[in-house]
Amino acid sequence: MTDSHDNLAFRAALARGMVSRRGVVLGLGGFGMAALAGCSVKGRNPGAGSAAAAAPVAKSAPDQSAAEKIVNWSNWPEYIDVNDKTQARPTLDEFKKRYGITVNYTEDYNDNDEFYAKVRPLLAAGKDTGRDVWCSTDWMVARLIRQGYVQKIDLANFPNHANIEDSLVTVEFDPGRLYSVPWQSGFAGIAYNPKATGGKKVESVDQLLTDPALKGKVTLLTEMRDTVGLVMLAMGKRLEDFTEADFMAAIDEIKKAKDAGQIKGFTGNEYGKPLSSGDTAACMAWTGDVVQLQADNPSLGYTLPSTGCTLWSDNFVIPGMARHKANAEKLINYYYEPEVMAQVVDYVNYISPVRGTKAILAKEDPEVAKNPLIVPDQKTLSKAHVFRGLTAAEETKFNQAFSELTAG
Known part of the structure; x- marks a missing residue:
């Protein structure tokens, strides 16, 4: 892995004045993440008012994944690992090398409401948004599920579903994590x-x-x-x-x-x-x-x-009419390999939702692993609360x- 001090200093310079990945409009925030690392956090309210329970079925399109080796991913700015010298994104490059699938990665998710305003007319009309996967904050995920705008994830294509931190599997808006998968918290x-x-x-x-x-x-x-x-x-x-x-x-x-x-x-x-x-x-x-x-x-x-x-989290979702759903599921599964997620967390310094990353970080970058804001301990988690739906x-x-x- 790259040197943590150099990475942090480089990103700190970028962060000054940068539009936040958390968004800059009213009404953002998280309520779905209840605990981390298998530890209980006050405020968990699993299953109550589940958006998924009565969700309409999202419209789907014929999957072109086999014929078109691409996946279109929209994400927040500065939210993935970057090689500071070449500006390449190592984990995306490795995904392409391993699977032969090109990721068209776009940092065009600047806030939840703004992004929703762009894609909602297409979703409501049953049209392709041009995106196969994106990362929305908990409360927006609840809205998308409630409106039938995101598809169920095929768990046959996501065997690493078992690597989701146990405490993140049952959340208020998506019990069992059938429509959404945490990205960072x-x-x-x-x-x-x-x-x-x-x-x-x-x-x-x-x-x-x-x-x-x-x-x-x-x-x-x-x-x-x-x-x-x-x-x-x-x-x-x-x-x-x-x-x-x-x-x-x-x-x-x-x-x-x-x-x-x-x-x-x-x-x-x-x-x-x-x-x-x-x-x-x-x-x-x-x-x-x-x-x-x-x-x-x-x-x-x-x-x-x-x-x-x-405490909040941003989550992978696959929109209705996505053309490359299986490729998107393969991408999600890839980032749920602890070694891959550890590389991302070592760069972005947010909290991993994937079991097994702590041990890898402890070996590869002990300084990051010891930071309770990145790898929370029980004392840190005991202070964390989630905003109800x-x-x-x-x-x-x-x-x-x-x-x-x-x-x-």
Whole structure:
């Protein structure tokens, strides 16, 4: 594997100002990932309100996989291993070498709503989107399944299904993982720059919202589920069964801080550059981004609040009318080889959903394997919570409230 320090520094430079793979519009976030590495996490609510249970059947097209040795994959930017010298993508090159299948890999998934807006008219009309597989965040996967826009995965073509972490197999929106397969996961917590905080650690949401020393130098996330989720946890609420009143109370707390001038804005991962420069003293932030930023600026701090952090995942799905479904399933199966996923995780620094990667990372890159933000231990996982699934009515109402809060 390539040198971790060099990779992280290179990617940290790229990350500054880059559109986040988590998205930069309202309403993003995760609720499907309940635990990792076989460890239990508070907030798991398997099977409740399953989108898959009543899902209409997605339309399918004759599979051209045997005749056309290609697979078209859309993914978030900077979300796969890259050779920093040649800019090649080693795992994709190895897939082509092994199977003779070319992957047309496109980094055109900049946020969930934007991408959905592009593909929905085609899916609704029963037309090919030009893509065989893409990676959507949990809540978007739930919507796609509910609307009958993604196909069941043929497990005969996915024998490595057995390598999914046990705790990820049964999720609220897709029990048994028949329509979706996790790609990467991560936490939302708090990042801070000690040079801008006077050397003070920022370890709680209460500090972000009320500490006078941070006034006007705090940013929260544009991700509703992460920002409101972290605040609800700080208020002692449970993300797996919170009420509408709980949600609105959290909105009120954020509004108080905003009106008081405590919060200077809401961001996607464009928090990176101002955080590093000290223009932002502290912010809500995602683990993978901060790991990358710390390589370039080791003084940056990061904490998962003792009151809890949010946990999300992005997932492979195969859309209706995909022309190369079997090739897509072969691709998914390939990335569920622990050796292959370990190579990806060593580069992107998010959390692997594949059993067996920890041991490989411990051997190939011990520094990454020891980082609890990349390979979580039980102490880290004990802080992780998942945002419950929303009804369509709740999603509309909550998004509106959050949109009004973040406007201006």
